[in-house]
Amino acid sequence: MEIAWIGTGIMGAPMARRLLAAGHRLRVYNRTAARAQALAGAGAVVASSAAEAARGAEFVFIMVPDTADVEAVAAGIRPVLSPGQLVVDMSTVAPAAERRIAEELKPLGVEYLDAPVSGGDKGAVEGTLTIMVGASLPGFARVEPLLACLGRRITHMGPVGAGQTTKLANQIAVALTLQAAAEALLLAKSGGLDPARVLDAIGAGAAASWQLSNLGPKIIDRDYRPGFFIKLMRKDLRLVGEAAAQGGVALPGHALMTMMFNAARSLGHDDDGTQAVAAALQKLAQA
Amino acid sequence: MEIAWIGTGIMGAPMARRLLAAGHRLRVYNRTAARAQALAGAGAVVASSAAEAARGAEFVFIMVPDTADVEAVAAGIRPVLSPGQLVVDMSTVAPAAERRIAEELKPLGVEYLDAPVSGGDKGAVEGTLTIMVGASLPGFARVEPLLACLGRRITHMGPVGAGQTTKLANQIAVALTLQAAAEALLLAKSGGLDPARVLDAIGAGAAASWQLSNLGPKIIDRDYRPGFFIKLMRKDLRLVGEAAAQGGVALPGHALMTMMFNAARSLGHDDDGTQAVAAALQKLAQA
Numbered sequence: 078m079e080i081a082w083i084g085t086g087i088m089g090a091p092m093a094r095r096l097l098a099a100g101h102r103l104r105v106y107n108r109t110a111a112r113a114q115a116l117a118g119a120g121a122v123v124a125s126s127a128a129e130a131a132r133g134a135e136f137v138f139i140m141v142p143d144t145a146d147v148e149a150v151a152a153g154i155r156p157v158l159s160p161g162q163l164v165v166d167m168s169t170v171a172p173a174a175e176r177r178i179a180e181e182l183k184p185l186g187v188e189y190l191d192a193p194v195s196g197g198d199k200g201a202v203e204g205t206l207t208i209m210v211g212a213s214l215p216g217f218a219r220v221e222p223l224l225a226c227l228g229r230r231i232t233h234m235g236p237v238g239a240g241q242t243t244k245l246a247n248q249i250a251v252a253l254t255l256q257a258a259a260e261a262l263l264l265a266k267s268g269g270l271d272p273a274r275v276l277d278a279i280g281a282g283a284a285a286s287w288q289l290s291n292l293g294p295k296i297i298d299r300d301y302r303p304g305f306f307i308k309l310m311r312k313d314l315r316l317v318g319e320a321a322a323q324g325g326v327a328l329p330g331h332a333l334m335t336m337m338f339n340a341a342r343s344l345g346h347d348d349d350g351t352q353a354v355a356a357a358l359q360k361l362a363q364a
Numbered sequence: 365m366e367i368a369w370i371g372t373g374i375m376g377a378p379m380a381r382r383l384l385a386a387g388h389r390l391r392v393y394n395r396t397a398a399r400a401q402a403l404a405g406a407g408a409v410v411a412s413s414a415a416e417a418a419r420g421a422e423f424v425f426i427m428v429p430d431t432a433d434v435e436a437v438a439a440g441i442r443p444v445l446s447p448g449q450l451v452v453d454m455s456t457v458a459p460a461a462e463r464r465i466a467e468e469l470k471p472l473g474v475e476y477l478d479a480p481v482s483g484g485d486k487g488a489v490e491g492t493l494t495i496m497v498g499a500s501l502p503g504f505a506r507v508e509p510l511l512a513c514l515g516r517r518i519t520h521m522g523p524v525g526a527g528q529t530t531k532l533a534n535q536i537a538v539a540l541t542l543q544a545a546a547e548a549l550l551l552a553k554s555g556g557l558d559p560a561r562v563l564d565a566i567g568a569g570a571a572a573s574w575q576l577s578n579l580g581p582k583i584i585d586r587d588y589r590p591g592f593f594i595k596l597m598r599k600d601l602r603l604v605g606e607a608a609a610q611g612g613v614a615l616p617g618h619a620l621m622t623m624m625f626n627a628a629r630s631l632g633h634d635d636d637g638t639q640a641v642a643a644a645l646q647k648l649a650q651a
Contacts, residue, residue, distance in 0.1 A: 267611025324554025
């Protein structure tokens with residue numbers, strides 16, 4: 078079985094490595110060629126274009142930054158696709174774009190499905206990603222054994238696009254829960270408390286969250302090294318806004334978090350971790 | 365050892381019962397006398413005023429709804445207090461009020477400390493409350509064995525008032541994390557997903573929270589039976605706003621949640637559980 082893997086960045090590279098380690102044959106392509114070349118040592122064949130990687134592969138995986146990148150890859154591989162191939166987009170992009178691409182590829186006898194992930198580069202390296210899949214049931218059944226090399230919680234959410242909508246629901250929850258942690262710690266600090274002790278006191282009750290437990294200590298230490306970039310969260314919040322508008326809802330917390338993360342960018346935090354939104358809050362909130 | 369317990373409502377009654385069950389002698393008082401009377405069967409002596417309950421008691425516990433109620437109790441017991449008594453306010457009220465009352469009682473040789481709780485009536489019944497204490501170190505050491513009958517995580521946060529500030533940090537985290545769950549589920553629903561499946565897919569990763577896991581299913585089922593009342597959260601958010609202003613910070617998420625919970629009240633949800641804020645969101649968000 079031949080597998081094409083397109084996009085070997087901070088997420089794509091370790092994911093491709095896991096498939097290689099599981100004994101699969103991979104042809105890899107990356108826009109910045111050096112990043113793909115690094116996988117040759119692990120047994121990957123390096124292709125000179127997305128089309129060259131995709132030609133004849135049973136599965137074509139895509140892991141690139143944004144909607145336009147996925148659309149470019151889809152346009153690039155389209156001429157070489159043939160019936161029975163399965164294209165699996167694991168990027169985080171607009172649900173509507175996924176549905177459109179799937180429609181375009183359907184006449185070729187190719188199923189296109191979306192399978193965005195959560196869990197960061199750590200989850201990619203360790204194969205513990207959460208994977209949210211939008212696909213036909215047969216498509217899901219076909220790809221699931223490969224996804225099992227990459228993640229632990231793999232859920233079929235509905236037809237193509239449903240994976241992305243789930244991911245966006247995840248991201249708005251992540252962003253607002255992070256704000257909850259940031260406001261709680263800032264209030265505590267402004268009231269003269271030791272924030273670390275506050276974390277300890279409230280971290281296991283009704284206020285408990287992954288964000289508070291994992292990013293709270295970093296907020297306190299002003300440690301803004303990235304787990305997940307501010308700039309990527311800004312992109313995801315843009316997609317949340319588009320999806321909300323298409324779904325006919327206006328989300329006030331989303332509007333707030335768009336402002337907070339834009340403020341974090343304005344303050345120079347775009348390449349910092351999302352917890353740097355607490356630094357922006359402190360700057361904006363000071364009376 | 366004599367203990368006075370003032371305020372035997374939905375929280376105070378089960379807490380008083382736990383002290384009785386641990387073998388302590390209690391004199392109880394409640395504004396609505398029938399509620400105090402219900403504790404007579406468990407061995408409590410029912411007093412006809414807060415002062416009668418407090419006279420000569422080594423510990424005086426207070427568990428009432430709001431700042432004005434605590435101030436009324438403090439004024440009522442003040443004439444009968446004598447040196448060495450310890451007054452423990454477990455209500456959720458303004459930190460500044462606690463510091464003021466403590467100052468007023470200090471000349472009497474009485475230590476007043478704040479020990480608000482988190483964990484709801486379930487935590488009160490089961491003795492699993494989180495208790496955040498503002499007190500002198502000797503005062504904390506004196507009351508801790510009794511608090512151990514009532515809660516599991518008992519933290520000394522600093523001087524009097526520090527317990528309340530911690531509780532308010534907890535409440536703003538709770539409110540915003542609940543909003544995170546509500547917006548994620550509304551986005552998912554507006555995108556045509558099965559919200560229960562979304563909960564399952566995202567509930568264990570970076571979006572994970574107590575609010576999402578515990579109130580998410582209730583939001584989906586439109587089950588608004590109260591664990592914690594909208595009207596009490598509105599009170600707590602008012603206290604958060606006061607504390608933030610005193611600390612010199614403006615919290616945008618707090619402003620949003622004040623609006624959301626006020627909207628929930630306007631829509632008739634004041635006596636529902638906090639998860640009813642999701643119903644208000646859905647009403648407000650609909651394009």
